Amino acid sequence: MVKVKEKRNHRFAQNNLSAYLDNELSEKDTLRVRAHLDGCHVCRQDLAALRATAQALSELPRMPLPRSFAIPRQAVVEQRQVRRLDRGFAALRTASVAVTITLVMLLSGDQLLARDIIPTPMLRTAREYDVVAMEEPDMFALELDSPQPEAAQKPADEKSAEAESLTAATEVEVEALALPESAPPDTDVGEELTPEEIAARAAAPPGLGDSEAPRELHPLDEPAPVPDDEAVLVTALPEEDITPEEIAAAARTQEQSAPAEEAIPERVAAPEPTDQVDPVRAALRQAMAVLTGVAMVVFGGLVWLGKKRRL
Amino acid sequence: MRQSETTQGRDEDQLVAAAQRGDVDAYNQLVLLYQQMAYNVAYRVLGNQDAAMDATQDAFLRGFKGLSRFRGGSFRAWILRITTNCSYDQLRYKQRRPSTPIDDLVEEDEHSTLLQSEEEEPEDHLQRQELGAVLQKGMQSLPEDQRITLILSDVEGLNYEEIAQATMVSLGTVKSRLSRARAKMRDYIQAQRELDGDQGRL
Numbered sequence: 066m067v068k069v070k071e072k073r074n075h076r077f078a079q080n081n082l083s084a085y086l087d088n089e090l091s092e093k094d095t096l097r098v099r100a101h102l103d104g105c106h107v108c109r110q111d112l113a114a115l116r117a118t119a120q121a122l123s124e125l126p127r128m129p130l131p132r133s134f135a136i137p138r139q140a141v142v143e144q145r146q147v148r149r150l151d152r153g154f155a156a157l158r159t160a161s162v163a164v165t166i167t168l169v170m171l172l173s174g175d176q177l178l179a180r181d182i183i184p185t186p187m188l189r190t191a192r193e194y195d196v197v198a199m200e201e202p203d204m205f206a207l208e209l210d211s212p213q214p215e216a217a218q219k220p221a222d223e224k225s226a227e228a229e230s231l232t233a234a235t236e237v238e239v240e241a242l243a244l245p246e247s248a249p250p251d252t253d254v255g256e257e258l259t260p261e262e263i264a265a266r267a268a269a270p271p272g273l274g275d276s277e278a279p280r281e282l283h284p285l286d287e288p289a290p291v292p293d294d295e296a297v298l299v300t301a302l303p304e305e306d307i308t309p310e311e312i313a314a315a316a317r318t319q320e321q322s323a324p325a326e327e328a329i330p331e332r333v334a335a336p337e338p339t340d341q342v343d344p345v346r347a348a349l350r351q352a353m354a355v356l357t358g359v360a361m362v363v364f365g366g367l368v369w370l371g372k373k374r375r376l
Numbered sequence: 377m378r379q380s381e382t383t384q385g386r387d388e389d390q391l392v393a394a395a396q397r398g399d400v401d402a403y404n405q406l407v408l409l410y411q412q413m414a415y416n417v418a419y420r421v422l423g424n425q426d427a428a429m430d431a432t433q434d435a436f437l438r439g440f441k442g443l444s445r446f447r448g449g450s451f452r453a454w455i456l457r458i459t460t461n462c463s464y465d466q467l468r469y470k471q472r473r474p475s476t477p478i479d480d481l482v483e484e485d486e487h488s489t490l491l492q493s494e495e496e497e498p499e500d501h502l503q504r505q506e507l508g509a510v511l512q513k514g515m516q517s518l519p520e521d522q523r524i525t526l527i528l529s530d531v532e533g534l535n536y537e538e539i540a541q542a543t544m545v546s547l548g549t550v551k552s553r554l555s556r557a558r559a560k561m562r563d564y565i566q567a568q569r570e571l572d573g574d575q576g577r578l
Contacts, residue, residue: 080555081555082555083551083554083555083558083559084551084554084555087529087535087536087554089536089551111562114562114566115558115559115562117562118530118558118561118562118565119529119530119558121507121511121565122511122526122530122531122561123530123531123533125420125508125511125512125531126508127412127416128415128416128419128425128428130411130412130415131415131425131429132429133407133408133411134407134411134414134415134432134433134436135404135407135408135411135436136400136403136404136407136436136437136440138400141398141400141440
C-alpha cells in the first residue's frame, strides 16, 4: 500500500519537476514534490540535471544585433502606396474578370450564330430583317449595343461599301481569334436543291410547309421575319438588280432558319458565307475586337501592377 | 533568475496606443525595447543569423501593419508570437531550398560570434563555444512547439503566462511542452557528453 503511494508520488514528481523548478506548481503540489524529493535520489538527480540544462540555456549568449529593426518612415509611406496599389490591383482584377466573361459570351454567341444560322442570310436580305427588327425591337440586339439599327437605316447604295468593310473586319477577326468554326460550313443542302425547287419555295407563301415550324428564334438568332415581311423583302430594294435566285435563296434560308435552330446545322446551307456576313455577327465581331483591345490593356495593367506590387 | 513582468507598464501601453494611431516613432520605441529579444528568439529558432535577421525585420513590419489587431495584454508576447511565426516561415522557406544546411551554419555562427571576454581562459572559451553549439543543435532537434517553448522560457526567461500568450496555448500545455523539451535537452546533452568522452561542465 505504501509502495503504491510512493510509486504514484514518484510519477507525479517526475512529471512536475520542470514546473517545480520554475515555482509554477500550486502550494499543495510543491509540498508533495518536495516531500518526495527528500526520499528519492533519482528524482533529485533528475532535478539537478534539469536545472543545469535550464541554466546552460539561460547562459547562451545574446546574439549581437546586426542592425536596428526600427521601421523607416519611408516604409509607412510605402505601405500607403502599397495599399493604393492593392486597391488598383483589385479593381483591375475585377475588370479583367468582367472583360473575360464578356469576351467568352460574345465568342460563344458568335459560335452559336456560326453553327445555327450558318446560311448567314445574305447581306441584303439581312438588312431587310433589320428593318423588321427595328419595328419589333429585339431585346438581344439592343443589349448587344450593336451598330445594327444604324446599319439598317443606311441607304441601299452604301450597303456594298459597308459589306466590304464588314468582310474585311471579319477577316481580321478570323485571323486574330483563329476561329476555325467561323469558316464556311458545308453547303450540301444548297447543292441538293434544284433551281425549280428554290423557285417553288420562294413562290410558296410563308406560313406553309416548312415555315409552319415554330418561329421563335434563338436569342442570338436573326430577328424573325414576320409573315408579311415578304413584301418588304421584295419591295424594299427595287432599284437593285436582284436576281430571282437571290431572293429565292434568301427566302429559303429564312424558312430554314427556324427549324435549323434545333441544332441541326447540317440541314442548313450557306450560299456565300465568307464574303457575306450578317450584321449581328459583324457587330459581335466588332464588339469582340474592341473587347480584345480592352482585355489586352487590362491584362497588361494587371501584370504591370502585379510586378510593381511584388517589388 | 526569471525576468519580472514588463517593467515599462503604463509607458508601454501609451506607446502601443500611439503606434496604433499610426505614430511610427512610438512604434519604433517599442521596436528598440524588443528587437534584441525578437532577434535572439529568431536566431535560436533558426540557428542562422541571416535568416534570423530577415525573420525579425519581417516580424516588426508585420507587427506595425497588424497593430490594429493587438487587443491588449503583453505586447512583448504579441510581438514574439509574430516573430515566432515569421521564423517558422523562414524555416520552411529554407527547407524548401536546402542549399545551406542549417547544421553547418550553426557551428560557424557560434564560432564567429561568441567573442572571448578578456578575463576568460582560452580553454573555457572553447568549452563555452562547444556547449553553445551542442545546445543549439539540441534545440534544433526538438519538435517546433517544444523548441519555441524552451527558447521563450529558458533562453529568454518569459513566464508561463506570457509563453501561453505568445504561443496561443493553455498554461497546462506550456507546462507539459516545457517539461518534455527540458527532458529531451537533458538527454541530448548527456548523450553528447558520452559521445565525446568529454568532461564538460554539464
